[in-house]
Amino acid sequence: xxxxxxxxxxxFTLGCNxxxxxxxxxxxxxxxxQEGLTTNYITINNITRKYLVxxxxxxxxxxxxxxxxxxxxxxxxxxxxxxxxxxxxxxTIADNEKFLVIxxxxxxxxxxxxxWNDCRSDDISGSQGDDxxxxxxxxxxxxxxLNINSNKMFLTGTSNGALMTYSYAFQFPETIKAIAVxxxxxxxxxESGLCTNGSNLPLxxxxxxxxxxxxxxxxxxxxxxIGGNCNRGKVISQTATLNYWLQRNGLQNINPxxxxxNVNTTDxxxxxxxxxxxxxxxxxxxxxxxxxxxxxKTVYTNSxxxxxxxxxxxxxxxxxxxFFKGLQ
Numbered sequence: 001x002x003x004x005x006x007x008x009x010x011x012f013t014l015g016c017n018x019x020x021x022x023x024x025x026x027x028x029x030x031x032x033x034q035e036g037l038t039t040n041y042i043t044i045n046n047i048t049r050k051y052l053v054x055x056x057x058x059x060x061x062x063x064x065x066x067x068x069x070x071x072x073x074x075x076x077x078x079x080x081x082x083x084x085x086x087x088x089x090x091x092t093i094a095d096n097e098k099f100l101v102i103x104x105x106x107x108x109x110x111x112x113x114x115x116w117n118d119c120r121s122d123d124i125s126g127s128q129g130d131d132x133x134x135x136x137x138x139x140x141x142x143x144x145x146l147n148i149n150s151n152k153m154f155l156t157g158t159s160n161g162a163l164m165t166y167s168y169a170f171q172f173p174e175t176i177k178a179i180a181v182x183x184x185x186x187x188x189x190x191e192s193g194l195c196t197n198g199s200n201l202p203l204x205x206x207x208x209x210x211x212x213x214x215x216x217x218x219x220x221x222x223x224x225x226i227g228g229n230c231n232r233g234k235v236i237s238q239t240a241t242l243n244y245w246l247q248r249n250g251l252q253n254i255n256p257x258x259x260x261x262n263v264n265t266t267d268x269x270x271x272x273x274x275x276x277x278x279x280x281x282x283x284x285x286x287x288x289x290x291x292x293x294x295x296x297k298t299v300y301t302n303s304x305x306x307x308x309x310x311x312x313x314x315x316x317x318x319x320x321x322x323f324f325k326g327l328q
Contacts, residue, residue, distance in 0.1 A: 032145050049134045052077050052103040056095045062146045064099040065153050072115030072160030077105045086296035089317035116164035119195035120187040120233035136172050150175050154324045158182040158294050170198030178204035180320040182294045183216045185235035202249040202280035206323045209238045210290030212308050249280040264312040271313045287311040
């Protein structure tokens with residue numbers, strides 16, 4: 001009788017463990033962000049920085065974290081608004097695939113618009129904030145609080161956000177699994193230090209670029225040179241950018257698998273997709289006659305002399321996620 005009573009006490013005590021009522025923050029099943037889109041802040045060198053987190057309904061385990069960098073001089077984290085920008089489609093895909101989407105906001109440029117201080121040394125009108133430290137510490141914060149490792153961290157961006165993605169890949173490639181960029185060439189005159197002599201660690205990458213992009217010219221030159229002063233700096237050509245990544249990933253002697261398609265015959269032209277297979281693969285989309293806008297089947301971007309015509313044959317977010325997912 002005494003033994004039975006003692007056994008009951010032990011079982012009761014174990015069953016009333018306080019950790020059951022108050023989960024340990026390090027528990028991998030605890031996600032410290034509410035479902036839906038939430039606004040969050042992190043302080044970097046006494047400066048408060050903003051980032052949005054989208055957690056799909058019913059998501060209980062973190063399979064991946066996709067950080068999405070907006071372009072420069074525009075909407076900032078407004079690209080997360082469903083239907084307003086092709087980058088918002090990551091949220092729609094996350095609803096089905098159950099991954100976290102992060103939308104950080106860049107520092108302000110000289111006109112007061114959010115952008116990114118990437119590796120261009122000659123971008124005199126762009127943002128001057130310490131964006132690389134912001135993104136690095138945000139990445140570290142997410143890894144720590146979600147109890148995951150760098151193999152679940154992915155980074156993508158468009159335009160100025162594409163160049164910032166490259167900048168991150170030069171400086172902290174070991175902290176992410178892969179990258180993807182839309183409408184971004186490497187800088188012709190990179191800043192000194194890691195932007196010039198940074199890491200050569202191979203990194204899987206997906207690239208899309210329009211052949212008639214007036215803001216990020218395929219043949220290289222001035223970025224968004226609307227005023228004719230080249231005050232946003234210069235970039236190298238898309239071919240030279242591609243060749244850099246092929247060499248960095250050890251794919252320079254690989255013959256790509258090539259396919260062409262033209263889903264929407266009313267846009268600027270068709271698409272050529274090249275897949276360079278290897279341990280660190282590269283996928284390259286040539287958007288023939290397309291301009292600067294992120295390609296999308298579902299979110300239309302108006303044409304203009306400054307941006308050209310949007311390609312509507314591929315869904316950028318969908319292609320990026322399929323690429324990232326295939327690496328896991």
